[in-house]
Amino acid sequence: MAETDKSVRAEQKTAPVSPPQLIMPLLLSSSPHIANTVESRYLMRNVLISLAPVTIFGIVLFGVPALLNILISVAGAVLAEAAFRRITRQDIRIGDLSAAVTGLMFALILPPSTPLWMTFLGAVFSVVVAKEFFGGLGANIFNPALIGRAFVLMSFPAAITSWTNPRVFVEKVNEAVDAVNSASIIDGITNATPLNIIKMGNTIADVGTGFTALGLSASDDYWSTIKTLFMGFHSGCIGESSIFLILAGMVFLLITQTIDWRAPASMSAAVLVVSPILGMDPLFSLISGGVVFGAVFMATDYVTAPLTEKGKLIFGFGAGLITVLIRKWGSFPEGVTYGILIMNALTPFLNQLLPKKYGFVPKKKTASASGVSSVKGEVK
Secondary structure (H helix, E strand, C coil), X not given: CHHHHHHHHHHHHHCXXXXXXXXXXXXXXXXXXXXXXXXXXXXXXXXXXHHHHHHHHHHHHHCHHHHHHHHHHHHHHHHHHHHHHHHXXXXXXXXXXXXXXXXXXXXXXXXXXXXXXXXXXXXXXXXXXXXXXXXXXXXXXXXXXXXXXXXXXXXXXXXXXXXXXXXXXXXXXXXXXXXXXXXXXXXXXXXXXXXXXXXXXXXXXXXXXXHHHCCCCCCCCHHHHXXXXXXXXXXXXXXXXXXXXXXXXXXXXHHCCCCCCHHHHHHHHHHHHHHHHCCCCHHHHHHCCCHHHHHHHHCCCCCCCCCCHHHHHHHHHHHHHHHHHHHHHCCCCCCHHHHHHHHHHHHHHHHHHCCCCCCEEECCCEXXXXXXXXXXXXXX
């Protein structure tokens, strides 16, 4: 027995001691994270389809200038991404359609009168600086299209805040001629957006009066003004005018499960709740400017928005709150761009405060022997 103990102790002394195990941090790859077999190309294609109605409407509403800006922006974004990745010896992946989506979104949040060279410069900045400099798709911190708009707005504020009336047929009053000869086209006339009119100290009634004078509305009463804003027959950015078509695009994205409803809903709710507190009309605040467009197409970005359900709600509400505060006290009449960009910066903190459990699969409730249900989960 003693000899056996001695041999065991000898083996323990001569056995090699294994080094302490190193605890490696759990690294999470950059978004978009692979949760199923859906590819980025499929998601981007759905976004392009959802943007088609507002794109066509913007071209019909504002004519050739809007069409040229859209073409220049999309071409500039795609070519800039391909050129940058070729120079840096990376795989050219314009086939994922992310650059096309960025270029189209950037064009749709610009005035139709934007000089084409500014549009091209902003599109290149959106893709190269706001996305590729951070590592490409999935690694960018801020929404590329909004970064591009912030860049051109700060660099060329006069051009980016100049607006034109839509191309409409306005019936001349008391003129006894046929319908064709009694119509005149108003095109290219400088005008203020509804938000600009309110920012200058006017009222919603003044907005309605302007709509009526231009033939955009049949009456200058409140609900006629709201109807005109909802349908989109007024000056503004190329793709932000028609709330009706934006909501149609949102329905498509929700049906195809391309976006989550939480961020758009909470952002809209924030505008409706905070606006009357600050003495602003809630419905007018919601459907004028870019709130709905930003809520549907910008606040739902896979890369720059939070991962969790609660995080999306906080993100959307914060973006709406900041938007209203900028509209009330900021120097610019609109605040959607900076509202969403500021919340983009907070996205990493929201993901840390409200982490998502990867690999945790909750089991369904099971009945125990005592009749009390229990819930278990396992990590795979």
